[in-house]
Amino acid sequence: MPRVLVVVLALLAIAVVVAWCLLNKHSPPPSVILPEVPAGVPALPADLAGATGPIIAWSAQTQARFEPCGCTAGMYGGLVRRAGLLARVPAERLLSLELGGWSAGKEPHQVLKSGFYLRGLRAAGIDAVAVGTAEVALGAPLLAGLAKDATTHGLSLLAANVQGVAGITPSLRMTVAGKELVLTAVVSRSALGDGMTVSDPADSLVPVLAAAGNAEVVVLADLSETALLDLARAHPRLSLIVGGAVEGPTPQPLTIGAVRVVHVANHGKTIGWWAWGAQSCHFDLIPDSLPDVPVLRTLVGDYQRTLAATDLPIDHGAGRSAYVGDATCASCHASAHALQSASRHAQSFASLEKKGYHADPECLRCHVTAFAQDGGYRRPDAVKRDSRMSVSCEACHGPGQAHVMAGGKASPLRPVGAATCVACHDAENSPKFSFEIYWKKVTHGK
Structure with missing residues (x-):
């Protein structure tokens, strides 16, 4: 074969490979500009501020609440204020988690809100979002759509024991404050959702642990406190289980061997905090006296304008007026x-x-x-x-x-x-x- 032809064929082969790579490469997730700490946000507790390892922050059962109702003073919760509390910790030391129960519901306006809420979570610096019982109840098509929204904005929806939903990730590896972590999530096997299956939580963690190597494994678990402790007993290799489907918080981590179990409830009105290895947890109520984070307040306005411009089934009805x-x-x-x-x-x-x-x-x-x-x-x-x-x-x-x-x-x-x-x-x-x-x-x- 003439040398010129060989060179031409080689160049063509290289061009094909380059074109394939360009067409199939994964775009990096959009960068996140973490909000600055607004004036008026209280200082971080001294033991958290002095911690050298990862600081874990988590909320649960938020139901896509950007803010509480607001019809009266003295109400708690809301992402627009929670983000200011999270911003007190340098991003390289913070592992910020959203446990199950973050979705608003199945109605079209609720699905729209859940999508905007995922954008808000990323803007607030949330690292991972767990699939819980409420999300399974949405059914596979709606949950897959929200998983796609999450991926678009650089978030991972985690669930090791939910099968049949495109876009759900069983685990996520990341490094926080120099510690290598593998994050995963499980939901109760009793959770029901159309078009998907939910396997045993303990069984689903076996391949995650096998692939984790020497990394610390953190499980976000939408389980009762009894089930959280059973999971710790089933897998003593776990480092931390963070729970949300419970009645109240854990002032100190519950200990099963080397496994630590922490949880928080209160429908997103509270942030739980734990410095890696600490003997106690902190819990911040999120009062309406805290200032809003501007980027999230802007997002709420975007959501309301989009909602106003969206034709919804509830806008139409038949029947005689009484x-x-x-x-x-x-x-x-x-x-x-x-x-x-x-x-x-x-x-x-x-x-x-x-x-x-x-x-x-x-x-x-x-x-x-x-x-x-x-x-x-x-x-x-x-x-x-x-x-x-x-x-x-x-x-x-x-x-x-x-x-x-x-x-x-x-x-x-x-x-x-x-x-x-x-x-x-x-x-x-x-x-x-x-x-x-x-x-x-x-x-x-x-």
């Missing part, structure tokens, strides 16, 4: 209507508009009348500016058409009492609510 509106109520119940009109209930939708949350179904559920019900308020109704855009008479008393058609003498309206109020003013959204105190502000005669 709601008559406040003007009809006022024709017979003038004094009661006057009291309602002067109350904060009448400004409930306006308060959402002021914050830019007027298209959020999670807020509208309690800030309008009969949200997404036949004849009740739906998001396209905002252009009508009628009484359904408030906590109107019928929000508490129920639809009034039958009452009106009967001349007010039959078909009595729904009685109102404490159970009516706590449907919205519950412990999660109105922690300081007292029916005895607040009823006096809205009670009225016929």
Whole structure:
């Protein structure tokens, strides 16, 4: 074969290899600019600040909460404030974990929120996210979509014992403060989700441990405390088990041989901290007095604007309306209507508009009348500016058409009492609510 032809063929072969590599290479994950510590964030406890090894931080059961409801003062939790507490630790020393229960739910607006929340986790410097029972319940297609979102933003969704979902990673190797770690996650075998299988947690860790070599193995486990301890007994080679599906925190790590077990609960209102090898844990409540991290506050605004521009199934409905509106109520119940009109209930939708949350179904559920019900308020109704855009008479008393058609003498309206109020003013959204105190502000005669 002529030498020139050999050279040409060799060059062609090299070109093919280079082209294949360019087409098939994996893009590096987007860089993360960790937020600076906002002014007003308390200093890191001295023993954590003085630690030389990895510092583990974790939260669980957050349900994609960027922030608490915010309708009253004194509420806890939220990623927009948690990120400021995390930023106190230098990135090279921090291992920041999100345990199971981070997703918002199956409804389209909840899936949208979960995707934005994953972006927020990465912006906050979270290193790994575990798949928990709530995520398995989404089913394989929805969870695979969120796994793809996570990968796009440089995050790994971890689960060693969940099969059948594209994009789920069984383990992740990383180095923190000079210590080589292998991260993995397990969920209870009782977790159910369409299109996937969940194997025994202990069995699923066998190949992870075999491949770990000399690295320390950290398990994020969405298990009960009893199951966490059983897992430690089954695998004494483990270094640390971090749990979230529990009732409360561990002031000191639980010890099974050389395995340490720590956990935190409280629906994302708390961060757990443990300095590697320490004898005790720290727990930070996340109060609303903490300042927001600007990059995350901006992301919340992006989410709300995207939500407002997204057509949702709950925006559409059929069925005859049984709601008559406040003007009809006022024709017979003038004094009661006057009291309602002067109350904060009448400004409930306006308060959402002021914050830019007027298209959020999670807020509208309690800030309008009969949200997404036949004849009740739906998001396209905002252009009508009628009484359904408030906590109107019928929000508490129920639809009034039958009452009106009967001349007010039959078909009595729904009685109102404490159970009516706590449907919205519950412990999660109105922690300081007292029916005895607040009823006096809205009670009225016929």
